Amino acid sequence: MIGTESAATVAHLLAGLRRRQRTLNTLRWGVHGLLIGGAAGCLAVLMMWLVGPADVPQLLLAAALTAAALTLAGAIAGALMPINDLALARALDAAGQGKDRFASALQLMNDHHKDRASLIVEDALLHVRHTPAAAALPLRIPRSARWLVAPVALLAAMLLLLPQPKLQAAAAQVPEISAEQWQQIAEEFDKELAQLPKPLTPEEEELQKELERLAELLKENPDKRDALKEIAKLSERVERDRREISPRELSLKKAAKAMSKSAALKQFAAKMQQGEYQNASEELRSLASKLNDSELALDAEEFEAMAQDLEQLAKELEADQELEQECQGASNAASRMNKKELAEALKRMADQMKNNAGKYQRSDNMSRRKSMLDDLKRRMNQKKCESCGEGCSECEDGNGFCDKPGDKPGNRAGRGGLKAGWGSMAKWDGGDLSKNDEKRVGEMTDTMETQGDSTSFQVVSPDERARSTKRYEELFAEFVQLAEADLDLDSVPVSQREYLRKYFKSIRPKEPAATDHPADPAAPDPAP
Amino acid sequence: MHRELSKERVELFRRNYGLLGEEIGKRIVGYREVINQVLTAMMAGGNVLLEGVPGLGKTLLVRTIGEATQMDFQRIQFTPDLMPADITGTNIIHTDDKGGRSFRFQPGPIFSNLVLADEINRATPKTQSAVLEAMQEGRVTVGGTTHKLPDPFWVLATQNPIEMEGTYPLPEAQIDRFIYKIDVRPQGEDELLGIIRRTTGDEHAQLKPVLNREQIIDMQATVRQVMAAEFVQRYAARIALGTHPHSEHATDMTRRFVRFGVSPRGVQSLILCAKVRAILDDRYTISCEDIREVAPPALRHRIIRSFEAEAEGITSDAVLKSLLESVKEPAAVRAA
Numbered sequence: 001m002i003g004t005e006s007a008a009t010v011a012h013l014l015a016g017l018r019r020r021q022r023t024l025n026t027l028r029w030g031v032h033g034l035l036i037g038g039a040a041g042c043l044a045v046l047m048m049w050l051v052g053p054a055d056v057p058q059l060l061l062a063a064a065l066t067a068a069a070l071t072l073a074g075a076i077a078g079a080l081m082p083i084n085d086l087a088l089a090r091a092l093d094a095a096g097q098g099k100d101r102f103a104s105a106l107q108l109m110n111d112h113h114k115d116r117a118s119l120i121v122e123d124a125l126l127h128v129r130h131t132p133a134a135a136a137l138p139l140r141i142p143r144s145a146r147w148l149v150a151p152v153a154l155l156a157a158m159l160l161l162l163p164q165p166k167l168q169a170a171a172a173q174v175p176e177i178s179a180e181q182w183q184q185i186a187e188e189f190d191k192e193l194a195q196l197p198k199p200l201t202p203e204e205e206e207l208q209k210e211l212e213r214l215a216e217l218l219k220e221n222p223d224k225r226d227a228l229k230e231i232a233k234l235s236e237r238v239e240r241d242r243r244e245i246s247p248r249e250l251s252l253k254k255a256a257k258a259m260s261k262s263a264a265l266k267q268f269a270a271k272m273q274q275g276e277y278q279n280a281s282e283e284l285r286s287l288a289s290k291l292n293d294s295e296l297a298l299d300a301e302e303f304e305a306m307a308q309d310l311e312q313l314a315k316e317l318e319a320d321q322e323l324e325q326e327c328q329g330a331s332n333a334a335s336r337m338n339k340k341e342l343a344e345a346l347k348r349m350a351d352q353m354k355n356n357a358g359k360y361q362r363s364d365n366m367s368r369r370k371s372m373l374d375d376l377k378r379r380m381n382q383k384k385c386e387s388c389g390e391g392c393s394e395c396e397d398g399n400g401f402c403d404k405p406g407d408k409p410g411n412r413a414g415r416g417g418l419k420a421g422w423g424s425m426a427k428w429d430g431g432d433l434s435k436n437d438e439k440r441v442g443e444m445t446d447t448m449e450t451q452g453d454s455t456s457f458q459v460v461s462p463d464e465r466a467r468s469t470k471r472y473e474e475l476f477a478e479f480v481q482l483a484e485a486d487l488d489l490d491s492v493p494v495s496q497r498e499y500l501r502k503y504f505k506s507i508r509p510k511e512p513a514a515t516d517h518p519a520d521p522a523a524p525d526p527a528p
Numbered sequence: 529m530h531r532e533l534s535k536e537r538v539e540l541f542r543r544n545y546g547l548l549g550e551e552i553g554k555r556i557v558g559y560r561e562v563i564n565q566v567l568t569a570m571m572a573g574g575n576v577l578l579e580g581v582p583g584l585g586k587t588l589l590v591r592t593i594g595e596a597t598q599m600d601f602q603r604i605q606f607t608p609d610l611m612p613a614d615i616t617g618t619n620i621i622h623t624d625d626k627g628g629r630s631f632r633f634q635p636g637p638i639f640s641n642l643v644l645a646d647e648i649n650r651a652t653p654k655t656q657s658a659v660l661e662a663m664q665e666g667r668v669t670v671g672g673t674t675h676k677l678p679d680p681f682w683v684l685a686t687q688n689p690i691e692m693e694g695t696y697p698l699p700e701a702q703i704d705r706f707i708y709k710i711d712v713r714p715q716g717e718d719e720l721l722g723i724i725r726r727t728t729g730d731e732h733a734q735l736k737p738v739l740n741r742e743q744i745i746d747m748q749a750t751v752r753q754v755m756a757a758e759f760v761q762r763y764a765a766r767i768a769l770g771t772h773p774h775s776e777h778a779t780d781m782t783r784r785f786v787r788f789g790v791s792p793r794g795v796q797s798l799i800l801c802a803k804v805r806a807i808l809d810d811r812y813t814i815s816c817e818d819i820r821e822v823a824p825p826a827l828r829h830r831i832i833r834s835f836e837a838e839a840e841g842i843t844s845d846a847v848l849k850s851l852l853e854s855v856k857e858p859a860a861v862r863a864a
Contacts, residue, residue: 084859086759086858087860089859090857099809099815099817100757100813100815100816100817101811101815103859104755104757104759104814105813106757108813115534116533119534119535120755120813123811123812
């Protein structure tokens with residue numbers, strides 16, 4: 001039997017070798033795990049990209065977590081791996097030039113030839129006793145480590161080359177219109193189209209055909225954005241044609257509403273409100289003839305009523321200066337109670353109206369088409385009156401306001417009302433706003449984030465009359481479309497692409513369920 | 529009763545081995561490896577087959593060993609008409625002093641400690657088998673009486689590989705009984721110069737016996753006391769099995785060019801010769817490296833090549849080389 005000291009030395013040597021081997025196994029299998037984890041991470045990135053949209057940080061995090069998990073699993077497996085003492089002894093022999101002395105001693109130390117066993121163990125210890133475990137089991141980089149660059153390169157290539165996910169959150173936020181809703185919209189549009197007066201000019205005929213094409217498009221359940229684009233295009237054309245007729249909005253129908261006091265002008269006003277300008281002209285001419293022939297007796301009150309109605313009409317006819325002048329002249333004659341002058345002025349006014357009847361008619365037609373397109377747009381956006389909660393006659397003018405209770409200025413304090421700038425109501429100075437005359441209201445605001453004050457401006461637009469004409473989801477979708485078109489350009493750095501995606505993600509509208517309701521007026525301004 | 533293995537015994541073995549080698553080196557120029565292999569086989573207690581063209585000094589080597597070891601030495605020149613009785617001896621009629629006659633065994637030349645069987649492949653198989661039986665059994669039976677051969681009994685046979693006409697190649701079963709087959713090849717220029725100087729002058733090297741019979745027996749006993757760990761034995765077994773074409777350890781070369789692999793005697797030879805090398809390296813156990821070193825001379829003559837190997841000139845040494853390169857050591861040291 002070998003000596004106790006020799007046996008203890010052998011055990012001590014083996015214990016050191018075992019510890020070393022366990023450490024090396026842990027490292028080696030950790031590297032294997034890292035390699036497999038890297039490959040699995042690439043696979044995870046690919047799967048995530050295939051399944052749904054994910055940004056770069058999310059993909060990187062997934063890859064890193066996968067690699068870390070498998071590295072840990074590999075390290076644990078390495079630490080738990082069984083260790084062969086004979087292999088350790090042979091490694092020690094190789095390091096200490098033992099020529100299998102220690103390995104043989106390990107196997108023969110319990111041989112029944114005790115003297116020989118003792119001799120062999122002593123000889124082995126003499127040769128390998130001072131050989132460190134680190135020399136027997138040196139730390140070497142596993143061969144598999146050279147492949148570690150492969151998953152890293154693959155991951156980088158995937159992140160660079162795989163198409164980035166679209167900002168589809170924007171598209172998803174646009175409320176979809178069902179087939180039934182499209183059918184209803186198309187039917188209503190067809191009805192309105194049929195009620196339009198006949199085109200008076202080749203341009204109007206062309207415009208009419210465009211509207212008919214739009215009607216056909218609506219029947220095909222189009223994408224809402226496509227339909228909105230068409231409507232916007234047609235609206236622009238209508239507006240352009242209208243401006244060609246008259247630089248300023250010309251609507252004798254609306255102007256005629258201002259005439260309500262004079263009995264003599266009642267027929268004239270009725271014809272104008274009906275858009276029958278030739279007949280209205282004849283009425284004026286007839287009125288002038290009666291005045292000349294003294295067939296019509298006018299008292300002072302009637303003269304005064306005529307003067308006021310004509311004065312009011314003149315004010316409304318700013319778009320047609322010639323008619324305005326004639327109208328003003330007639331008003332002056334009426335105020336002087338001069339029948340002859342009044343008759344002459346009315347005759348000139350009738351001539352003027354007769355000459356421009358076609359122009360007035362075309363202007364009315366254009367306004368009608370514009371209104372029809374606005375109505376269509378409103379229906380598509382499912383807009384309802386903020387006040388009454390449904391489409392009322394006042395809403396149909398496109399501005400979304402009515403005179404029903406609750407829509408009066410001040411009735412909806414804190415939400416806007418007739419004052420400009422949703423959300424800025426309480427701070428608006430309440431001044432009058434004229435067309436193309438926006439106001440910038442500067443104010444000092446106490447900020448929460450940082451110390452000190454900052455200045456902010458609120459832009460209040462009179463045309464929009466206290467609210468946006470577009471839903472936030474639509475506006476967001478437009479911005480996203482523009483951004484997407486530019487994001488794919490090489491000139492945009494990769495890091496900036498990601499930055500933009502983060503930005504759009506941060507201002508995404510709420511989930512579709514919430515978009516069925518009218519736009520949230522408190523939503524942040526999407527303009528970057 | 530031999531003494532137990534000890535450091536002193538190993539030192540004595542190495543010293544005696546060195547003395548014998550030096551003494552042989554006085555007459556034999558070069559051939560260090562051949563002398564080592566011959567002495568290794570001698571200490572392992574096995575017989576040796578020396579193969580080489582005539583004139584390379586095979587017979588001189590054996591004769592020198594005989595002179596240096598103070599053992600009985602006999603040389604038998606094998607010829608086709610050599611009969612077994614010429615080797616083993618025979619019963620002859622003996623007349624005693626009183627005139628009585630009886631048969632008395634007259635020992636042949638094989639009854640010697642050291643026998644040189646020169647050109648053994650020239651004798652008929654019948655005669656060859658008589659020698660080979662004696663080699664294996666260590667005894668000879670003549671006329672129903674078994675005669676024990678002297679101890680130690682050691683045969684060194686030579687054969688000429690180029691003159692095949694009129695020869696009887698040794699059967700595989702018999703050639704297996706040689707522990708070593710040593711290829712004796714022509715020497716280099718420097719060695720030839722040494723041969724010229726030593727053999728063409730008027731001075732001849734005088735040898736003195738450095739080992740006696742008992743010392744050699746003691747050395748052979750020491751060899752047997754060297755131990756072999758299981759993993760080394762397993763390695764030797766894997767190599768031996770690897771020479772069999774249908775073994776799991778066989779290489780592609782083995783499967784293609786070997787008809788029959790080595791017998792268990794091959795493994796025994798590996799271990800015994802490795803033990804000699806271990807002692808010479810001042811070790812008490814053998815290593816896998818020892819096995820690799822002794823494998824070619826111990827196994828080359830036991831591998832029966834296929835016709836394809838002979839046609840393509842694939843030697844047994846080539847097969848063994850590929851085998852030693854491919855067989856894995858048990859619990860081999862791997863890179864961490």
